[in-house]
Amino acid sequence: MIAVKNLNKTFISQKSSPGLFGFMKPKIEKKFEAVKDLTFSIQPGEFVALLGANGAGKTTTLKMLTGIIQPTSGGMTVAGFEPTKRQNEFKKAISFVMAQKSQLFLELPVKDTFEFISEVYCVQNSKLLDELIERFNIGDKIDTHARRLSLGQRMKCELICSFLYQPKVIFLDEPTIGLDVNSVSEVRAFLKETNHILGTTIILTTHNMDDVEELCERTIMLNNGTKIFDGNTKELKNIFGDERIIEFIIDSSVNLSHSTPPIIVEKIEGQKIYVKTTKKDSAAAINEVMNHYQVNEINFKETNLSEVVGKLYVQ
Amino acid sequence: MKLILRKQISLKLSVNYTYNNMKILKPALILTKASFKVQTRSVVIFLLSFMSPLCYSVILITQIILNYHIVKNPFINISLEMYLLTFFVLQMIVFLTFDQSQRHVAKEILSGSFDYILLRPINLFYYKYFRVPSLMSVVMTIMYLTAIIITTIMYNIPVSLVVQLLLFVVFSSFIIINIRSGMRGLVFFKRDILNTTRVEESLNIFVINKPPEIFPIPIQIILTVFIPYIVVHNNAFEVLRGHGMFYTWTLTGIWILLAVGFNRCVWYYGLKRYESG
Numbered sequence: 073m074i075a076v077k078n079l080n081k082t083f084i085s086q087k088s089s090p091g092l093f094g095f096m097k098p099k100i101e102k103k104f105e106a107v108k109d110l111t112f113s114i115q116p117g118e119f120v121a122l123l124g125a126n127g128a129g130k131t132t133t134l135k136m137l138t139g140i141i142q143p144t145s146g147g148m149t150v151a152g153f154e155p156t157k158r159q160n161e162f163k164k165a166i167s168f169v170m171a172q173k174s175q176l177f178l179e180l181p182v183k184d185t186f187e188f189i190s191e192v193y194c195v196q197n198s199k200l201l202d203e204l205i206e207r208f209n210i211g212d213k214i215d216t217h218a219r220r221l222s223l224g225q226r227m228k229c230e231l232i233c234s235f236l237y238q239p240k241v242i243f244l245d246e247p248t249i250g251l252d253v254n255s256v257s258e259v260r261a262f263l264k265e266t267n268h269i270l271g272t273t274i275i276l277t278t279h280n281m282d283d284v285e286e287l288c289e290r291t292i293m294l295n296n297g298t299k300i301f302d303g304n305t306k307e308l309k310n311i312f313g314d315e316r317i318i319e320f321i322i323d324s325s326v327n328l329s330h331s332t333p334p335i336i337v338e339k340i341e342g343q344k345i346y347v348k349t350t351k352k353d354s355a356a357a358i359n360e361v362m363n364h365y366q367v368n369e370i371n372f373k374e375t376n377l378s379e380v381v382g383k384l385y386v387q
Numbered sequence: 388m389k390l391i392l393r394k395q396i397s398l399k400l401s402v403n404y405t406y407n408n409m410k411i412l413k414p415a416l417i418l419t420k421a422s423f424k425v426q427t428r429s430v431v432i433f434l435l436s437f438m439s440p441l442c443y444s445v446i447l448i449t450q451i452i453l454n455y456h457i458v459k460n461p462f463i464n465i466s467l468e469m470y471l472l473t474f475f476v477l478q479m480i481v482f483l484t485f486d487q488s489q490r491h492v493a494k495e496i497l498s499g500s501f502d503y504i505l506l507r508p509i510n511l512f513y514y515k516y517f518r519v520p521s522l523m524s525v526v527m528t529i530m531y532l533t534a535i536i537i538t539t540i541m542y543n544i545p546v547s548l549v550v551q552l553l554l555f556v557v558f559s560s561f562i563i564i565n566i567r568s569g570m571r572g573l574v575f576f577k578r579d580i581l582n583t584t585r586v587e588e589s590l591n592i593f594v595i596n597k598p599p600e601i602f603p604i605p606i607q608i609i610l611t612v613f614i615p616y617i618v619v620h621n622n623a624f625e626v627l628r629g630h631g632m633f634y635t636w637t638l639t640g641i642w643i644l645l646a647v648g649f650n651r652c653v654w655y656y657g658l659k660r661y662e663s664g
Contacts, residue, residue, distance in 0.1 A: 140502050142662045160508035168506055175503040192507050 073241060073273045074114040074137065079146035081107040081132050081297075106132040108297040110146070114290075116240075117271040119263075121284040121305065124294035130277040131170075133294070134243045137275070138168045151240045164193055167234040171246045174226065175233055176218035182229045183214040186236065193237035204232045207262065224255035231259065235266065241273045242266075248280055260286055316354065320345045320361050321369040468542035472535060476552055477559075477619065479531035496661065505662075512654055558639050559619035565646030566615040572653040618642055 083104045107129040114120055124130045135141045137148060139155035139162065148155060153162035169175075176185045186201055195201070205211050208228040213221060221229065227247060234242060244263075248256045264287060266272050276288060284291060284305060291308050293301035301308055322343050338346040345365075349357040354372075361367060495501040504511065539549050619642075 135502070138506060140505050140662065142659075158505070163506055163508040166506070168502070170499075170502065173499040173502060175500065192509060 073116040073118070074112075074148070074150050074275070076113065076133075076137070076148045077111050077146060079107055079110040079133070079136065079148055080105070080144045081129070081136060081141070082144045106297050107136070107143075107294075110294075110297070110299055112292055112299065112302055114273060114275065116273055117267070118290060119267045119274045119288050120276070121288035121291045122275055122277045122294065123284065123291055124277075127296075128294040129297040130294060131245055132297075134168065134245055134275065134277060138166055138243055139163075140168075164237060165240045166243065167237075167239040167241070168243045169230050169234045169245065169247055171227065171230075171249045174218070174230065176226065176229055178217070178219045180217065181215050182210075182218050182221070185218065185229070185233060186214070189233050189236050195237050200238070201232070201236060204235060208232060208258070223250050224252060227251060227255065227259065231262065238270065239272070241275070244274065244276045244278075246278050246280075247276070248278065248283055256280075256283075263287055316349060316351060317373040318347045318349060318354065318357060318361075319369075319371040319373065320347065320365070320367050321371075322361075322365040322367050468538060468544060471538050472544070472552065475531045475534045475538065476556055479528055479535070479556055479560075501661070511658070512651060555639070558643060562619055562639070562642045562646045563615040565643075565650040566618065569646070569650035569653045570614075572650065572657055618646075 083106055085102045085104070110129075110133065122130050122133065132141070136143050137150055137155055139158040142156055151162065151165040153159055153165065155162065176182055177188070189195070190198075190201065205214060208231070210225060210228055210232075213225055213229075218226065218229065231247070247263075248259055251259065260283065263274060263276075267274050267287075274287075276283065278284060288305055290303065291301065291305045292299060293308070317338060322345065336348040338348045340346070345361065347357055347361065358370065492501070492504075495504060535549065535552070538544070539546075
């Protein structure tokens, strides 16, 4: 469905020299490589997370895949089209939801935007809109001006706009940002359902790792515009999240100062010892502590995806 | 005695009257003064909104003077009704230009929602034109159309001439739209958002002490007001005179092609720049 080969994007910015006659002096040119030699492919029906720290090149990649901006070099096809040509058939095959930007006409009731989208994309199935409105439970809001909607309601409307013409590929740029718990779970359930039932290919960028863990089987991770990981989301966690912390609550006061595997004492708080170990060495670590102390309770703390990703960003 | 009393009463009444009125007038004056202070800038802004008609009148008068001195054709064919009709027709053209659309596109570019427009399967060039038809344009067009009809009836101007003039309005508005849009687009994509707004608004920003980073104001006025008006103005007179119709319409056609071509080039140049980030 999506094939990207050696994709590059370099932004060139020009800055005038300061001062009254600064414009007369030669401009200072700055180059910034947002995406470097990116190659990957995505099969139809996949739900892929595109992760990375701020400025890693996620949104730039999505913008290139949707044809909004042109790449500096490299090739790509999306749904059988070249995004750079921006053919109308291509535009009908894709959809892009950007949480930070709205596609709704803010000065009009949302119903008008739905009508506009239906007209522009020649939507024949009028029942689909009703179904989507019912699915998101916003029937009483469609006559409200988009400006007056809450963030959650607006995001639901944005999603309706994007799914109304049933595109083959959907790009989502942080769709759950700023949403409350209920709205997040509603959006997630809808995305999961669409991906499973309609087989829509979905590419998601987010900083919310719960979204990734719940929705995406595959993760592509970018760092400074370069791909640093491409594989199963669980695999990502296993490779980089092998470490675990074991909390021991013991009877007596603690006098343990290991700093070699299988036990590395992370910290000691009163009668609590936090030991850092790996999955493989967990049993040995527990034995070692139990040999020295009377242990009342043992708690395991697994590294979650956020921590894994956080570590990767730092690296 | 009676007279003195009457005078006293009269004086008292007059004082009372003045005092009572002062009670109303003084606060009213204070309010007006305060309001005027607050509104000073608005007044300037309001006056600046007459920029277009003012520029047009300058062009018109200059043309009449030039006609007199250079062509040595002292008002032979420029009668009052011709002057009025030309004025109304050109004002109508100005208000047909859907300035709002360009400003909306500029706003969309700034807010980032323009990305969504790029994703829609529509012709972006025409979308830019007709994004938001201006209500003001509609009202003013109706007003000037009424003025044209009244002038036609008043001076017994042949209907065929009026029809030609109205046709001329449609074609000329096309020229003006494209020249102004192209000029603004060029400045916008090259320099700064403020330049896409109307010249008057750029001046407003100047008035409220926020100097915009733009081309000097006189150049802006020349680019977006004088040049487009000069282009279509001469043709309006030619249509009214009824001389050289073939020449006039050919010239109009050439100008349409040039203006549309210029505007399209600027638009796609800007689009390419936007796509390159």
